[in-house]
Amino acid sequence: MATDPSGFAHHFAEPDLGPVVVGEDKIRARIIELGAEITRDYADRPPLLVCVLKGAFIFLADLARAIRLPVEVDFMAVSSYGASTRSSGVVRIVKDLDIDLAGRHVVLVEDIVDSGLTLTYLRRNLAARQPASLEVCALFVRQGNQKTHEELRYVGFEIPPAFVLGFGLDVAERYRNLPYVCEFRGSA
Numbered sequence: 612m613a614t615d616p617s618g619f620a621h622h623f624a625e626p627d628l629g630p631v632v633v634g635e636d637k638i639r640a641r642i643i644e645l646g647a648e649i650t651r652d653y654a655d656r657p658p659l660l661v662c663v664l665k666g667a668f669i670f671l672a673d674l675a676r677a678i679r680l681p682v683e684v685d686f687m688a689v690s691s692y693g694a695s696t697r698s699s700g701v702v703r704i705v706k707d708l709d710i711d712l713a714g715r716h717v718v719l720v721e722d723i724v725d726s727g728l729t730l731t732y733l734r735r736n737l738a739a740r741q742p743a744s745l746e747v748c749a750l751f752v753r754q755g756n757q758k759t760h761e762e763l764r765y766v767g768f769e770i771p772p773a774f775v776l777g778f779g780l781d782v783a784e785r786y787r788n789l790p791y792v793c794e795f796r797g798s799a
C-alpha cells in the first residue's frame with residue numbers, strides 16, 4: 612500500500628488521490644444493510660435491478676449478492692459528465708436496457724446523486740415504460756447539491772461537497788477500481 616503525504620494509505624500511489632471519505636469496511640457493511648432492507652421490502656416480488664453504468668457496476672455487484680431473492684439484473688449506460696467533474700445537465704442514453712420494464716418491480720441502482728439531473732432524467736425515462744413500481748438505490752448522495760428533490764428510497768451514505776473517486780466512481784475513466792472512496796486532488 613502506498614501512503615499519501617497526509618498519511619492516508621492508498622491502493623496505489625497517485626497524486627490525484629486525497630483523503631479517504633468512506634473506507635472499504637464501512638462500504639461493505641452498509642451494502643449488506645441495504646441488501647437486507649431490499650430483501651425485506653421485496654420478499655414477495657423479486658425486483659429487477661437496473662444498474663446505471665458505468666459508475667454503479669461495483670455497487671451493483673456487491674448489492675446483488677447482499678440481496679437474498681432471485682433478482683434479475685439489467686444495465687443501461689448514460690453519459691452526463693464527459694471527462695469533467697461538473698454535471699452538464701444533459702444526459703444521453705449510451706446503452707439501453709434489454710429487459711422490458713412493463714409490470715416489473717424496478718430498483719434503479721445509482722453510484723452517486725449530485726445535482727440529481729441524471730436521476731430526474733432516468734426516472735422519467737424508466738417510468739414511461741410502465742413498471743409496476745420504481746425505486747432508487749443510490750450508494751452516495753452529495754449533501755446539499757440537489758437541484759431537484761427526488762425521492763431516494765435507499766441511500767448508502769451522504770457525503771460532503773468534495774468530488775470523489777473509487778468504488779466505481781471515476782475521473783476521466785480512472786480510479787474506478789479503488790476499493791474505497793477518496794477525495795480527488797487533481798483538476799479536471
Ligand code: IMP
Pocket residue numbers: 666691692698721722723724725726727728729730773774775776780781782
Ligand atoms: P448528477 O446528474 O449531477 O446528479 O450527477 C450524477 C452523475 O455524475 C453520477 O452518476 C456520476 O457518474 C457523476 N458524478 C457525480 N459526482 C461525482 C463524483 O464525486 N465522482 C465521480 N463521479 C461523479
Ligand code: MG
Pocket residue numbers: 666692781
Ligand atoms: Mg462518471
